[in-house]
Amino acid sequence: MDQDIELLDRFIDGDQESFEELVRKYQKPLYSFIWRMVNNHDDASDILQKTFVQAFTGLKRFERRSSFKTWLYQIAMNLTKNHYRDRGRVDFVSLDDVVIKKNPRTLENLIQKETRTALRSAMTALPEKQRITVLLRVQENKTFEEIASIMQCTIGTSKANYHHGVQKLKTIVSEQDNSEVQDQMSGETDHVRK
Amino acid sequence: MCENNRIKERLPDYRDGRLESDELRNIEVHLAACEDCAMEFRLLSLMAEEQVPDPGEPYWAGLSDRVYREVLRKQPATARFTLFEGFTFPIMHRWSWATAAVIVLASLTWYLAPAQMPGGPGADLMDESAVSEVAFDDGIDMTVLSESELDDLVTWASTQYAALFADEPADLLLMATDNENEDQLEGLNVRELNRLSQMLDSRNKEG
Numbered sequence: 539m540d541q542d543i544e545l546l547d548r549f550i551d552g553d554q555e556s557f558e559e560l561v562r563k564y565q566k567p568l569y570s571f572i573w574r575m576v577n578n579h580d581d582a583s584d585i586l587q588k589t590f591v592q593a594f595t596g597l598k599r600f601e602r603r604s605s606f607k608t609w610l611y612q613i614a615m616n617l618t619k620n621h622y623r624d625r626g627r628v629d630f631v632s633l634d635d636v637v638i639k640k641n642p643r644t645l646e647n648l649i650q651k652e653t654r655t656a657l658r659s660a661m662t663a664l665p666e667k668q669r670i671t672v673l674l675r676v677q678e679n680k681t682f683e684e685i686a687s688i689m690q691c692t693i694g695t696s697k698a699n700y701h702h703g704v705q706k707l708k709t710i711v712s713e714q715d716n717s718e719v720q721d722q723m724s725g726e727t728d729h730v731r732k
Numbered sequence: 733m734c735e736n737n738r739i740k741e742r743l744p745d746y747r748d749g750r751l752e753s754d755e756l757r758n759i760e761v762h763l764a765a766c767e768d769c770a771m772e773f774r775l776l777s778l779m780a781e782e783q784v785p786d787p788g789e790p791y792w793a794g795l796s797d798r799v800y801r802e803v804l805r806k807q808p809a810t811a812r813f814t815l816f817e818g819f820t821f822p823i824m825h826r827w828s829w830a831t832a833a834v835i836v837l838a839s840l841t842w843y844l845a846p847a848q849m850p851g852g853p854g855a856d857l858m859d860e861s862a863v864s865e866v867a868f869d870d871g872i873d874m875t876v877l878s879e880s881e882l883d884d885l886v887t888w889a890s891t892q893y894a895a896l897f898a899d900e901p902a903d904l905l906l907m908a909t910d911n912e913n914e915d916q917l918e919g920l921n922v923r924e925l926n927r928l929s930q931m932l933d934s935r936n937k938e939g
Binding site for chain 2: 554557561566574579583586587590658675677682697700
């Protein structure tokens with residue numbers, strides 16, 4: 539039997555140590571995943587705790603067809619989506635704004651620390667499903683099978699979201715070579731629409 | 733733009749060193765020749781290298797307890813009462829106890845009130861008046877009754893059937909007309925009734 543399922547069954551029988559073991563096992567990967575979506579500790583911490591609470595209080599809904607790990611990621615993803623919808627706004631940064639803000643001429647410029655922040659901002663400009671798919675694949679090292687399971691879609695859909703998302707991110711870099719656009723944008727004030 | 737999605741999909745695995753040697757070699761050859769994929773690989777590497785700030789060990793150490801308290805607070809039904817080691821049972825909601833109490837009361841009511849619930853287990857436990865009614869239905873030898881008992885019987889019968897007659901006054905009137913001699917029978921004592929009975933029997937025998 540899956541080790542997580544064994545721990546879950548022991549928790550259901552009242553074993554607190556099994557509960558703690560499961561939390562310790564997944565707290566850091568989940569925090570990382572959530573933080574990359576919300577980009578701040580307070581929200582990430584709040585959503586992380588809610589994720590565990592919702593998972594353990596809603597075990598009747600866990601049908602054990604997928605792994606407990608996938609179940610946790612599904613909850614974390616949905617809570618993060620709800621978090622932004624409840625707040626009534628989504629941090630939105632247009633791809634053009636990212637180019638204006640950093641004004642890099644080559645891909646090598648992106649390697650600098652500031653431009654990493656710009657790339658993170660560019661991620662927020664992606665459609666939600668593409669952003670989460672790219673994040674899970676590139677930053678959380680998930681396979682397409684795992685991504686499809688977490689996002690409750692087909693493997694083909696998860697691959698399509700990945701390719702479209704990466705292609706849009708690459709657009710940022712390719713636009714940097716367009717000096718005409720850069721000259722036009724260089725005088726504009728940095729701004730991030732929220 | 734390169735259309736080799738198979739290579740592109742494996743770039744994160746290539747970066748993390750999770751490929752077999754054959755596939756690793758194929759991707760290396762491809763990246764050396766394809767600028768588009770090489771650029772994509774550098775972009776993905778840049779993203780993957782981004783570190784998430786660690787909130788620190790005190791945060792991680794306390795997380796489990798915080799979550800556990802919250803789980804218990806939100807799910808009191810899972811709390812268990814330990815009578816002794818190895819024998820625990822879940823603590824039920826108040827409505828569970830209320831439901832159990834209603835079931836017990838309904839069962840007791842059904843058992844102890846046979847008259848209102850025909851067919852119940854107490855249906856055979858009839859009270860004294862019920863026994864008298866059965867005996868009366870089977871026929872009673874009025875000769876063994878004293879005069880006072882007979883009077884009591886007549887009084888009881890009048891009271892018992894008054895409601896029945898009150899429901900059908902027209903029938904009662906008809907009965908009174910057809911059986912006007914019945915009033916006179918009430919005035920007869922036991923001996924007179926016996927005599928009347930013997931007389932009627934002898935007439936019946938004579939045809």
